[in-house]
Amino acid sequence: MRINKSKVAIVGCGLVGASTGFSLLTQGVCDEIIMIDINKEKALGEVLDMRDDVEYLNRNTKVMTGDYADCKDADIVVITAGAPPKKGQSRLDTLEVSAKIAKSIVEPIMAAGFDGIFIVISNPVDIIAHYVQKISNLPKNQVIGTGTALDSARLKNIIAEIVHVDPRSVYAYSLGEHGDSQMVPWSLVTVGGKKFYDIVLDNPELMKGIELDDIVNKTIRAGWEIYDRKGTTSFGIATAAVGIIKAILNDENKIIPVSTYLDGEYGQSDVYLGVPVILNRNGVSDILELHMLEDEKQRFNRSAETVRAYAKDYFKKVGLL
Ligand code: NAD
Numbered sequence: 036m037r038i039n040k041s042k043v044a045i046v047g048c049g050l051v052g053a054s055t056g057f058s059l060l061t062q063g064v065c066d067e068i069i070m071i072d073i074n075k076e077k078a079l080g081e082v083l084d085m086r087d088d089v090e091y092l093n094r095n096t097k098v099m100t101g102d103y104a105d106c107k108d109a110d111i112v113v114i115t116a117g118a119p120p121k122k123g124q125s126r127l128d129t130l131e132v133s134a135k136i137a138k139s140i141v142e143p144i145m146a147a148g149f150d151g152i153f154i155v156i157s158n159p160v161d162i163i164a165h166y167v168q169k170i171s172n173l174p175k176n177q178v179i180g181t182g183t184a185l186d187s188a189r190l191k192n193i194i195a196e197i198v199h200v201d202p203r204s205v206y207a208y209s210l211g212e213h214g215d216s217q218m219v220p221w222s223l224v225t226v227g228g229k230k231f232y233d234i235v236l237d238n239p240e241l242m243k244g245i246e247l248d249d250i251v252n253k254t255i256r257a258g259w260e261i262y263d264r265k266g267t268t269s270f271g272i273a274t275a276a277v278g279i280i281k282a283i284l285n286d287e288n289k290i291i292p293v294s295t296y297l298d299g300e301y302g303q304s305d306v307y308l309g310v311p312v313i314l315n316r317n318g319v320s321d322i323l324e325l326h327m328l329e330d331e332k333q334r335f336n337r338s339a340e341t342v343r344a345y346a347k348d349y350f351k352k353v354g355l356l
Pocket of ligand 1: 046047048049050051052071072073074077115116117118119120133136139140155156157158159160181182185213267268269272
């Protein structure tokens with residue numbers, strides 16, 4: 036008899052990778068965590084630090100360093116290795132460097148026989164996830180970008196502050212690119228089951244001096260507000276990634292907006308974009324197609340065009356098109 040262990044490997048033990056490992060560990064999500072980095076000493080340092088936590092946690096998770104061969108039987112490999120944008124750069128400016136790093140990671144992992152689920156965090160996340168799917172040749176449901184999971188959490192926080200409720204009682208999505216062209220379908224935002232539009236109609240003072248576009252811009256800027264102060268963002272994305280990992284490992288069928296391959300859904304194809312999906316043991320088991328208003332669709336389409344154009348250019352350049 037063999038009891039299968041749940042195993043998550045994290046490639047890239049910088050701020051995002053270390054925070055993701057720590058969050059996985061403290062939430063007791065899996066049996067084994069493998070930390071991998073080109074800087075082996077950094078990976079080992081994170082592992083040793085994390086091992087000191089076990090005494091005070093509710094689960095004796097095994098944490099170790101490893102290499103790509105150890106990913107062979109991993110359920111999930113999280114890719115966080117990348118080049119965070121420097122001051123003045125956008126996420127899209129980091130595409131070439133991050134893609135080269137992703138290639139150097141994905142090829143040996145696939146050569147080791149990996150057949151699990153890749154979760155890509157490295158930016159520009161929509162394009163890197165698409166690239167990882169192409170070079171790994173894994174089924175599209177097995178390659179996921181964190182997409183707008185984090186942006187949607189930020190959006191909910193902002194709306195929650197305006198209406199004075201717990202953000203978890205707000206249902207709202209930021210969709211499209213994890214970047215400047217993301218959009219919010221306002222007609223679908225609800226708080227405790229009540230349309231946000233109706234809440235504003237009933238309580239006009241709530242939105243005094245605030246435009247909906249201000250909220251969208253604040254959502255887009257939220258990462259940069261953190262970046263400007265601490266040089267990166269790490270806890271928010273780590274927790275979002277662990278939410279995605281839990282939904283997969285626990286077969287939750289939870290709906291989370293992540294970056295996934297669109298093949299006709301939302302009228303788009305051949306692009307990875309942030310949309311709500313059902314997550315379970317198969318990775319993306321289904322895409323939820325929201326019915327948006329015409330102007331919302333147009334904004335979503337513009338975001339898709341932006342991402343697709345960048346991806347196409349890069350894929351052409353490296354001979355993938
Ligand atoms: P960081 O510089 O702190 O860490 C990057 C790590 O990757 C380093 O430890 C480095 O040694 C390692 N690395 C580099 N090349 C490697 C390779 N070939 N193989 C293995 N490891 C390698 O950066 P960070 O702040 O942790 O950010 C990492 C990535 O996450 C960036 O691309 C950043 O833009 C992205 N990010 C994404 C989101 C999101 O919402 N998707 C949020 C925050 C950060």
